[in-house]
Amino acid sequence: MADSRTAAEPIPGARTAMSPLADLDLNLVVFLRELLAERNVTRAAQRIGVTQPAASAALKRLRRHFGDDLLTRTLDGYELTLLGTQLAAQVEPVHIALEQLFATTSGFDPLSTEREFSVLVADYAAFVIGNPLARRLAAQTPRARLHLTTVRETMTTHVSRSVKVMDAVIAPPVRQLQVSEVRSRPLFTDEWVCLVDAGTDIPDRPGREDLAARSWVLPYHRGGASVSDAPATRFLDRIGIRPHVAVRVESYVLVPLLVAGTDRIALVQRRLAEHHLAQGLPVRILPVPCEHRTIEEHLWWHERFDDDPAHQWFREALSAAATAIPRPKTEDRPAP
Incomplete structure (x- = not known):
């Protein structure tokens, strides 16, 4: 006689593999x-x-x-x-992954979704794109939530793990993200500039020797003799400057505040420098003595999100927010 039990019902006495989660309240x-x-x-x-x-x-x-x-x-x-x-x-990544798992549906309605979109980002990129993105989400998906996690150390440290569980990572191209299972698209560009106190005696168009003679404020710089993974430090190494670092800080946004009133120098993104200058901070913006000083910020996501309707919508929202970012002022390039 055929067994009338369904496939979902366990057979009495049968041994089953128990997950550690089986008796755990999530x-x-x-x-x-x-x-x-x-x-x-x-x-x-x-x-x-x-x-x-x-x-x-x-x-x-x-x-x-x-x-x-x-x-x-x-x-x-x-x-x-x-x-x-x-x-x-x-x-934190476990909590985010569980929220994403149970928020997944076969369709996506921006007006009714209560999904939380998570983004790993440096405070500079959050400063640039945060407001346009928040405005767009508030207008188009008013019940959704946005969670911006700002990095507290060099972006590359845990980024390969973070991109697997978060909706997006906003970062420059780094080796840890340039792998087959991670997707990307450009979001916005900026450029490196030097920042000094307004009263500092340094030429308006400094040479490498002028920069090398100064003490530096550098974000996300690691101590030690080796070159740091921090973007600013890597850029300086690329143009032949091994800086004497007087101040290290786990932030880009704070760097101009740590330069003002001192004889130190910093390498910062032009939008950030212009913002602090417009707010009345007594600083000067100087060009970097290098032709290739562009910063590229990309959107990165794991391939498992490719066909998720909510994530597809969010990717487009991020790209649209990036187009609303005001362009930085442009100065003449320094002579090679």
Whole structure:
């Protein structure tokens, strides 16, 4: 007699391979993300809208699952354990991937979607494209959410992993992204310029020797003798300058503020330099003594998003936002 059970029903007594997720409430990922970010159970509960007892129960379950306290009390509050610190670096891409998985549908309606689009970006690129993109999404997909994650270290460090779980990465062409499973398209261009305090005694068109004699403020520069992965440092190395770095900062946007009032020099993007100059910061913009100083910012995404209707729409929204970016002022190129 034929067995009447459907294929979805397990056969009694049969052995099945159990996933580590089988007995895990995936809502714990949401709580874990907020707990590790806030380092406080009460604030984590408020962030996700649950009661204090529910949050305490979730923390107890997480501690039992990981076999670790995750948080420990100190005189100043709470701090993450070693495992908690490791999990904090891993939970964000996992949370994003789960949101994308459960937001995926067979169709896409910009007016009704509540999907969150995630973008990894340096603060300079967020400064340039953030407002045009936010305006476009607010007008065309008012219920969607945008999550801009700004890098806190050199873009290349984790970019090959990030592009697999985030909707987009905005970055110059780098080796880690130029692989077969990653797609790209150009978004916008800029150019490197030098920035000094307005009162600094340096020629309006400096030569390499003028630049080499100065102390530098450089973003995302790594210490040590080897050339950094940071774009500004790599550019200086390409034009034959090994800078004496006086200030390192994990930001592009802050660089002009760290130059003003000092005798130091920085390499910054022209749009950023012009913005600070227009805001009254006492700085001067100087040309770089090099013909090839263009910066190219590209949109990068993983091939698994190619046929996702929501992602197709988002790619077009990013490209359209890029066309709305005002062009920087153009100065004459320095003589070769």
